[in-house]
Amino acid sequence: MSSTVYPTFGICHLSASRSGNDLLNADPLGSYISGNPHLQTMHSHSFYHLVYFRSGAGTHTVDFETFPVEPGMIYFMKPGQVHLWNFEGVPEGYIVNFSPVFFDQLFISGGFIDRFPFFIPHAGRQVLLLPEERRAETEALLEAVVREQQQQEPSSQLMIASLLIQLFLQVDRYSEQKYRHEAAGYQSAVLRKFEQLIETHFRTKRLPREYAELLHITPSYLNALCRDLPGTSAGELIRNRVILEAKRLLVNFERSVSAVAQELNFHDTSYFIRFFKKYNGLTPEQFRRSFRPQQQTYRQEEQDH
Known part of the structure; x- marks a missing residue:
């Protein structure tokens, strides 16, 4: 495991579920x-996490927001x-982790997940x-997902996939009602596509007009859409995604600030x-220094093991 301030875990690193399935596990949260x-301690995953x-x-801190x-x-x-996580006592609930290829291996296009705004990090709907x-x-x-995971009956994975899709659709329906002021139909679809394009291209495309071209709309219409719906400019949405990635990279102390800048296509x-x-209000070095105590804690834990 690399000597970074936080480790990245795969499903195979998790021990609560004993099924040996490296594509999905589902468990009661307490266990x-x-x-x-x-x-x-701070960590990341190579899988989707619910x-x-x-x-x-x-408290639960996600991408440096608590x-x-x-x-x-x-x-x-x-x-x-x-x-x-920073829990007071042991919480109860459910947790589901699934690989990016979980749906693909069941001949269900995994790309459909991208249609849900709660799986778009900068869309502001990941916590409901x-x-x-x-x-x-x-x-x-x-509960049905956990039961299927534990019983491992014939077609359990397909049943779990159908239950998760139902859950996603229900949460999406509630999310759309909660954010009803954001409009529906064509405008909402364009905004979601813009958010998906940012996720794909934020390292190389920084200007709203570049995204407007991909969306086949004018830059002024894109800006008006962003100001009407999420209440910010198109440029700010792009910048926020760049800054988030910079934070993720900066807390990997093996990378220099200049290497982070290069990875994000800042040539200066x-x-x-x-x-x-x-x-962000802090220099890159000031930001990463605030995470050094946690780095030392994690490295001490590695040495103890």
């Missing part, structure tokens, strides 16, 4: 946390995101507090430093 104490809290308190833990809260994460009237249905679906390190400080 998952007890069986995986190494997940209590967490639902039936009870509990504390959220409360409370009953009815559901989190969605994509591969590569970094997160950290479900209303009480929707929680029983959500919990029943997740000084400009990258000014850019980062302007929009």
